[in-house]
Amino acid sequence: MKPAPFKYAKAETVAEATALLDQHADDVKVLAGGQSLIPLMNMRLARPEVLIDITGIDELSGIEVNGALTIGATTRHVEVLRSNEVRAFAPIIAAAMRHVGHVGVRTRGTFGGSVAHADPASEIPAIVIALDGELTVAGPSSERTVAAADYFVSTFTTDMEENEILTAVRFPYPLDRARWSFHEVARRHGDFALVGVAAVAEVDDAGVCTRARIALSGVSDVPVRATAAEELVVGSTIGEVAAEAGRLAERQIDPGSDFHASAEYRKEVARALVTRALNDMATKGEAR
Amino acid sequence: MSSTIDVGTQPTDDQRILRMTINGVQRRGIAEPRMLLVDFIRHELQLTGTHVGCEHGVCGACTVRVDGEVVRSCIMFAVQAEGAQIETVEGLAKDGELNVVQQAFRQEHGLQCGFCTPGMLLATESLLAENPDPSEEEIRDYLSGNVCRCTGYVGIVKSVQAAAKQRSQA
Ligand SMILES: Cc1cc2nc3c(=O)[nH]c(=O)nc-3n(C[C@H](O)[C@H](O)[C@H](O)COP(=O)(O)OP(=O)(O)OC[C@H]3O[C@@H](n4cnc5c(N)ncnc54)[C@H](O)[C@@H]3O)c2cc1C
Ligand code: FES
Ligand code: FES
Numbered sequence: 001m002k003p004a005p006f007k008y009a010k011a012e013t014v015a016e017a018t019a020l021l022d023q024h025a026d027d028v029k030v031l032a033g034g035q036s037l038i039p040l041m042n043m044r045l046a047r048p049e050v051l052i053d054i055t056g057i058d059e060l061s062g063i064e065v066n067g068a069l070t071i072g073a074t075t076r077h078v079e080v081l082r083s084n085e086v087r088a089f090a091p092i093i094a095a096a097m098r099h100v101g102h103v104g105v106r107t108r109g110t111f112g113g114s115v116a117h118a119d120p121a122s123e124i125p126a127i128v129i130a131l132d133g134e135l136t137v138a139g140p141s142s143e144r145t146v147a148a149a150d151y152f153v154s155t156f157t158t159d160m161e162e163n164e165i166l167t168a169v170r171f172p173y174p175l176d177r178a179r180w181s182f183h184e185v186a187r188r189h190g191d192f193a194l195v196g197v198a199a200v201a202e203v204d205d206a207g208v209c210t211r212a213r214i215a216l217s218g219v220s221d222v223p224v225r226a227t228a229a230e231e232l233v234v235g236s237t238i239g240e241v242a243a244e245a246g247r248l249a250e251r252q253i254d255p256g257s258d259f260h261a262s263a264e265y266r267k268e269v270a271r272a273l274v275t276r277a278l279n280d281m282a283t284k285g286e287a288r
Numbered sequence: 289m290s291s292t293i294d295v296g297t298q299p300t301d302d303q304r305i306l307r308m309t310i311n312g313v314q315r316r317g318i319a320e321p322r323m324l325l326v327d328f329i330r331h332e333l334q335l336t337g338t339h340v341g342c343e344h345g346v347c348g349a350c351t352v353r354v355d356g357e358v359v360r361s362c363i364m365f366a367v368q369a370e371g372a373q374i375e376t377v378e379g380l381a382k383d384g385e386l387n388v389v390q391q392a393f394r395q396e397h398g399l400q401c402g403f404c405t406p407g408m409l410l411a412t413e414s415l416l417a418e419n420p421d422p423s424e425e426e427i428r429d430y431l432s433g434n435v436c437r438c439t440g441y442v443g444i445v446k447s448v449q450a451a452a453k454q455r456s457q458a
Contacts, residue, residue: 001343001344002322002324002327002343003324004322005301005320005321005322006301006322007299007300007301007321008299008300008301008321008365008367009297009298009299009300010297010367011297012297016297020299024299034364034365034368035345035363038324038345038362038363038364038365039344039345039346039363041322042324042343042344042362042363043344050299051299052299053367053368055368078357101433102348102432102433102434103358103411103414103430103433104348104351104358104359104360104411104433104434105345105360105433107354107357107358107359108360108363108364188432189432190432190433
């Protein structure tokens with residue numbers, strides 16, 4: 001249970017990090033909080049020859065609200081959880097973060113690491129999908145912005161090259177007038193969830209939903225939007241269609257069976273969670 | 289391909305001298321990059337109070353505090369702790385006397401075999417620093433990443449409550 005030998009460097013700037021990644025492109029990995037990568041290296045499921053530590057790059061860390069909310073890639077989970085700006089802009093992020101691992105994981109794990117790792121069971125990628133997040137990705141010679149829908153390709157795979165790093169996640173829409181709900185089912189608190197739902201909705205004065213996003217984790221190789229359920233909810237009073245939306249979500253997904261749960265069970269949980277989230281949003285406007 | 293960026297630090301697997309402050313004392317040791325912080329603490333610095341269980345981040349036995357925050361030292365490389373302030377279980381007792389949290393664990397049956405205890409103690413210190421009067425639910429939530437195979441947690445919860453009470457009276 002010890003990692004194989006590797007070469008290590010701590011980059012000080014994004015330019016230096018991407019140049020190093022480019023030079024060692026055949027077998028290099030970015031090291032952020034290490035909370036997913038180091039367990040894999042300890043078990044020798046990952047054996048990168050070179051690690052580029054990005055946690056010393058000041059410009060990658062921090063939270064900024066400026067019309068949009070921008071969370072720097074190496075901002076640690078605890079910092080996101082403690083941030084008043086995050087809670088004011090998008091309380092659903094803080095609510096979801098409480099389910100990410102345990103305190104001793106959140107002190108080192110990073111927001112960008114969670115996104116870049118792209119574990120389909122993880123909470124943060126589902127949040128990025130639900131909030132129409134935009135990912136800023138830097139390479140050796142240029143920077144680009146990727147929409148959430150294009151970023152997650154499959155399990156542990158994103159739309160990034162070996163020589164690119166995720167620098168920040170931008171959330172364009174404040175949730176100050178939106179309703180939201182986050183729920184998940186996990187075997188034990190702090191474990192990766194079997195299924196999770198992140199839902200946000202805007203509702204007009206007559207109580208009719210005008211915009212909805214319902215993202216599910218744990219039901220596919222990427223976080224997915226329950227689009228059929230969303231279409232039903234928009235134009236309706238949320239509470240009246242919650243049960244039917246749950247059924248539509250269940251019908252739309254095709255999860256696999258694994259050691260943790262059967263496909264049937266995941267589908268049932270997804271239906272129940274979508275319904276629960278919508279009922280929350282119908283009554284309270286927000287929920288955990 | 290040659291890069292136009294001046295890369296100051298090329299990655300190496302050389303051993304390096306690391307300096308960190310452990311329990312208030314400046315220490316240094318030698319580590320190659322792949323050395324885990326827990327192994328550095330136990331083998332290089334000979335502080336074996338920090339235990340190592342699962343070695344992949346799930347049990348919490350290796351919990352220490354790095355710059356004031358609880359961390360699993362089996363999923364952090366020693367090189368990443370260069371210059372850090374580290375607290376381990378050895379730093380809790382002062383002049384041979386157990387501190388409040390340690391005494392509470394002893395009195396309230398917060399341990400049996402003691403394997404999980406160093407991690408439990410450090411996590412409890414952080415919990416009480418953040419939340420001096422935690423509810424049972426908050427205690428269980430905060431310590432959920434620290435696994436105990438012996439006690440069934442009831443004694444641990446009581447120990448934390450007793451320590452919180454003692455501290456609030458001090
Ligand atoms: C016991 C335990 C329980 C956990 N439970 C949960 C949970 O319930 N939910 C959850 O979501 N997570 C959980 N995690 C994982 C945790 O949230 C990680 O912090 C996170 O998945 C990865 O972030 P990191 O900064 O630690 O990344 P690292 O481990 O450093 O990196 C992970 C991967 O992403 C790449 N990477 C990291 N940052 C960047 C970047 N900026 N640009 C490009 N590539 C990058 C790395 O190269 C690597 O491949 C758990 C971890 C542990 C040990
Ligand atoms: S030994 Fe580090 S968490 Fe188990
Ligand atoms: S006392 Fe034995 S593992 Fe906790």
